[in-house]
Amino acid sequence: MIITTILNIVIGGLIMGGIYAIISMGLSIQYGVARILNVSHGEIIMFGALLTWALQSSGVHPMLALLIGCPAAFIVGFVLHRTIYKRLKDISPTQGAFEGNAMLVSFGIMYVLANIAMMIWGNQQKGYSFMAYAVNFAGTSIPVNRLFVLVIALIVSVLFYLFLTRSRLGKSIRAASQDATAAMMMGVKINRVAAICFGIGAVLAAIAGALISMIYQVNTTIGLGYTVIAIIVVVLGGMGSVPGSMLGGFILGFIGSAVSYKDPSLSMVAYYLIIMVLLLVKPKGLLGR
Amino acid sequence: MPILEAKGLNKHFGGLTAVSQVDFHVDEGEILGLIGPNGAGKTTLFNLISGAIPMDSGTVIFKGTKISGLTPNKICRLGIGRSFQAAKNFAGMPVRQNVLMGALFGQKGQSYAQAAKITEEVLDFVGLAEQADKMVPDIPLAHQKRVEVARALATRPSLLLLDEMMAGLNPAEVDEAMALVTKIRQSGISIIMIEHVMKAIMNICDRIVVLHHGAKLAEGTPSEISASKAVIEVYLGEALS
Numbered sequence: 001m002i003i004t005t006i007l008n009i010v011i012g013g014l015i016m017g018g019i020y021a022i023i024s025m026g027l028s029i030q031y032g033v034a035r036i037l038n039v040s041h042g043e044i045i046m047f048g049a050l051l052t053w054a055l056q057s058s059g060v061h062p063m064l065a066l067l068i069g070c071p072a073a074f075i076v077g078f079v080l081h082r083t084i085y086k087r088l089k090d091i092s093p094t095q096g097a098f099e100g101n102a103m104l105v106s107f108g109i110m111y112v113l114a115n116i117a118m119m120i121w122g123n124q125q126k127g128y129s130f131m132a133y134a135v136n137f138a139g140t141s142i143p144v145n146r147l148f149v150l151v152i153a154l155i156v157s158v159l160f161y162l163f164l165t166r167s168r169l170g171k172s173i174r175a176a177s178q179d180a181t182a183a184m185m186m187g188v189k190i191n192r193v194a195a196i197c198f199g200i201g202a203v204l205a206a207i208a209g210a211l212i213s214m215i216y217q218v219n220t221t222i223g224l225g226y227t228v229i230a231i232i233v234v235v236l237g238g239m240g241s242v243p244g245s246m247l248g249g250f251i252l253g254f255i256g257s258a259v260s261y262k263d264p265s266l267s268m269v270a271y272y273l274i275i276m277v278l279l280l281v282k283p284k285g286l287l288g289r
Numbered sequence: 290m291p292i293l294e295a296k297g298l299n300k301h302f303g304g305l306t307a308v309s310q311v312d313f314h315v316d317e318g319e320i321l322g323l324i325g326p327n328g329a330g331k332t333t334l335f336n337l338i339s340g341a342i343p344m345d346s347g348t349v350i351f352k353g354t355k356i357s358g359l360t361p362n363k364i365c366r367l368g369i370g371r372s373f374q375a376a377k378n379f380a381g382m383p384v385r386q387n388v389l390m391g392a393l394f395g396q397k398g399q400s401y402a403q404a405a406k407i408t409e410e411v412l413d414f415v416g417l418a419e420q421a422d423k424m425v426p427d428i429p430l431a432h433q434k435r436v437e438v439a440r441a442l443a444t445r446p447s448l449l450l451l452d453e454m455m456a457g458l459n460p461a462e463v464d465e466a467m468a469l470v471t472k473i474r475q476s477g478i479s480i481i482m483i484e485h486v487m488k489a490i491m492n493i494c495d496r497i498v499v500l501h502h503g504a505k506l507a508e509g510t511p512s513e514i515s516a517s518k519a520v521i522e523v524y525l526g527e528a529l530s
Contacts, residue, residue, distance in 0.1 A: 168393060179377045182440075187365040
């Protein structure tokens with residue numbers, strides 16, 4: 001009995017953790033390079049979820065929906081940076097002023113996106129049935145759609161990590177996030193890299209949204225909650241550290257899973273408690289420098 | 290034949306004049322020393338040349354091309370490398386990766402294999418081959434400063450801006466750093482160096498420019514500068530009379 005409980009918590013933790021990790025890596029890469037705390041991140045997640053729902057209800061496989069969602073998200077992120085944020089950076093007198101203004105602008109974008117979604121889809125819960133059967137494992141039955149989501153989340157995390165460490169573009173992203181001025185002086189086109197990072201962050205959000213829609217009911221108001229979680233995970237893992245975001249995502253996922261097992265409404269309380277303790281004990285986060 | 294020529298450079302930060310009407314040039318193959326009291330505008334001058342901050346007015350001509358107003362990455366690719374005073378190494382990467390960044394992005398269309406080859410050559414050249422796999426914060430300061438120089442060299446510059454690469458080094462390390470600067474010049478790279486270590490400035494520079502309150506106070510050979518009354522007054526105060 002106790003084994004079953006633990007197994008349930010662990011599997012739940014892995015699934016939540018996988019989704020949290022993807023969301024947070026997206027926010028982390030946007031903040032790390034473009035220095036924008038993107039509050040509208042959750043709205044891209046919401047759009048990813050609802051677009052997947054909408055496409056699948058007209059007969060498109062949810063994974064195929066990603067083929068439309070990912071490029072669309074990249075374009076939205078890239079263009080947002082190229083138009084609004086780049087201009088904001090050019091006219092801001094100091095870096096600090098830019099970071100503050102950029103966050104305020106991202107609040108505005110959050111409301112615009114949330115209301116567009118509300119106009120299209122209303123505020124009803126939307127769900128669909130996807131791989132809705134279970135396998136038995138060590139006395140507990142696990143829904144296959146959750147396992148599927150977990151596998152995709154892990155694949156995306158690993159691919160993203162390899163992209164950052166192995167590819168030329170990934171290397172320039174890491175250099176830019178560690179020291180933008182020095183990277184610029186060594187020939188890195190910092191504005192282009194920042195716009196690409198903004199696009200990649202949006203792609204990760206869209207993937208997370210699609211995965212969420214496969215296992216939970218979604219609606220047009222889920223965005224902000226995920227933004228808050230992403231911010232907590234990024235602070236937990238260490239600002240700008242992608243492995244930190246991955247680790248922080250899974251830690252928060254496990255805690256959320258364990259607390260939810262007792263009472264789902266307490267998970268947010270647990271998250272805030274963790275972040276308060278962490279800020280007192282290790283202000284730079286687990287893997288922050 | 291000057292490799293770099295700057296005319297009428299100006300930069301204000303609010304009410305503070307950081308650089309005011311500065312003209313200077315660097316000849317091909319020359320080591321130019323840039324000295325002056327703290328706050329004289331030396332690092333700001335480097336920031337203007339490398340494009341890190343925009344200048345209020347003035348022009349900089351590098352190898353016949355006007356570079357003032359260009360973005361830092363373009364200026365880097367035209368052949369100006371720069372090391373920083375406060376080490377701006379990528380702390381999350383080992384030494385070799387730091388240098389590789391310069392090699393990969395410093396010139397257009399660099400293949401990975403070429404960049405890796407240049408990285409090894411530069412590591413060897415500056416004497417960091419044995420430290421290449423260590424993380425930057427784990428090596429001594431003198432070596433961290435060399436990582437800065439190596440990273441700039443990996444972008445294959447024809448002009449190198451060195452910002453206080455000897456600050457905080459002990460006398461033996463200063464001698465090694467002086468030998469390295471001389472070796473860089475012998476390889477055909479012109480150099481501007483900001484330095485407070487007078488021994489280095491007087492021994493290896495061909496010419497010296499002295500800045501004071503953002504303006505050029507004096508210019509000349511090391512012996513001319515060390516005999517200049519104006520310079521002595523700035524550094525030691527006016528003579529008692």
